[in-house]
Amino acid sequence: MSVEPAEWFLSSAARGNAHTRVSAWTEGNLVTPLVHGANYYRRLCEELSALSAGDEVFFTDWRGDADQRLVADGPTVQDLLCQVARRGVKVRGLLWRSHSDHVSFSAQENQRLGKDLNEAGGEALLDQRVRRFASHHQKLFVIRHPSAPEKDVAFVGGIDLCHGRRDDASHRGDPQQQPMDRRYGDRAPWHDAALELRGPVVGDVLTTFVERWNDPSPLDRRTPYRWIVQRRAHMPRKAKPIGVPAVSSEPVGAHPVQVLRTYGHKDPPFPFAPDGERSIARAYMKAFGRARSLIYVEDQYLWSNLVAHGIAEALRREPELRLVVVVPRYPDADGPISGPPNRLGQIHALETLRAAAPGRVGVYDIENDAGVPIYVHAKICIVDDTWMTCGSDNFNRRSWTADSEITCATVAPELARDLRAHLWSEHLRLPAGDPRLQDHRGAVELWDARADRREGRARRHEPLPVGRIQRLWAEPIYRIIFDPDGRPRRLHHTDSM
Secondary structure, three states, rough: OOOOHOOOOOOOOOOOOOOOOOOOOOEEEEEEEEEEEEHHHHHHHHOOOHHOOOOOEEEEEEEEOOOEEOEEEEEOOHHHHHHHOOOOOOOEEEEEEEOHHHHHOOOHHHHHHHHHHHOOOOOEEEEEEOOOOOOOOOHHHHHEEEHHHHHHHEEEEEEOOOOOOOOOOOOOOOOOOOOOOOOOOOOOEEOEEEEEEEOOHHHHHHHHHHHHHOOOOOOOOOOOOHHHHHHOOOOOOOOOOOOOOOOOOOOOOOOEEEEEEEEEOOOOOEOOOOEEEEHHHHHHHHHHHOOOOEEEEEEEOOOOHHHHHHHHHHHHHOOOOOEEEOOOOOOOOOOOHHHHHHHHHHHHHHHHHHHHHHHHOEEEEEEHHHHHEEEEEEEEEEOOEEEEEEEEEOOOHHHOOOOOOEEEEOOOOOHHHHHHHHHHHHHHHOOOOOOOOOHOOHHHHHHHHOOOOOOOEEEEOOOOOOOHHHHHHHHHHHHHOOOOOOOHHOOOOOOOO
């Protein structure tokens, strides 16, 4: 059945940002889902290893661990990026400047990777041009071959270049562990996803990088401490502006793709999004408005009534619509202070969704064969096996309004259906050709039955409760720190984007 992209995609005007050079959408692309960090790292390693002098690499990241191995017996992130830079490849990277590693963030690791890359002849910037309490959360790679543009490729998804991500379908975890809640064990199982993109969409992903790179605002809020740290590390204080390199517009496939972003409203403003950009949120709202049979979500959080209300409206409008959501069993940090705010937003969202459609909402977490919970970091949404997204954004107000994010949406029924069936086959332990993987009407019943009989990896999800006294302090911390509102103040306390 033919589906018109315009029925699902945002128009240029509807994305709400007239200042970007990103296309409304592009046609003629080839989209390949890469499920699991090990598969993404392997493809990234293959593409980077094949580069030669004159080729170009552009990447953004939330956290980069220089010593993270891309394959079990292969190079580290630092080794490979520095090798290609020394080979004459132009390598440019934007790493979030972050907060200190001492409070479980990434400043020292990102600085180490950036410093090493600059010494090897690349250009890496530590970028703190975000609103307060926000982060640069985009994860993208663009690899260009000026002498052979048909080889150009981009990667967009939720997978950072850091410890913990290199897991596969067995879910035994990455040998290089990051700090996690103890219930995930010493080698936390990890579920993640990204997209490999070829065709005209590569230009829109590259434009997203160049717009950020060329922002003339200072890279950092210059306190004396930050000035000393940056100077000692010989990190650049400003970017050298670049143009948008030309990429091939020749069609290579049949997939239309829309590049969606989030940028918070801030002072000084982003020149390419002076009022911020919330096209990710707007795209979800349009897709939820078209949903008729199934919304399937894999997400790290599923927080915020701002997110839940759009889905709840769709559930109330469509009596046959089902919602299936896969989330982590526990937050990655579930301590006495971090845990209650982490869980509170999800509790609010689940109450809203279940009240809207009793019996038609299924929320699950997953575990590996040893019974260890799998941390779900994937950011995937599939609506009616027609419209699908994968990117860096989570289902929370922070990702929809405050942090910088990038997500790609495509209208491709066969691709969407195959990806969903692949994921369900893995989570529910059903053969790939099982007809139950195709039945939207019995989606929640199928997941409930497999979870209750423990015949797959899925288990019914219930976040641990947050007590009445805890809520007194957890609620404001959740709203201000964990899930801030990055919209202009006039839109606060509304559902408008």
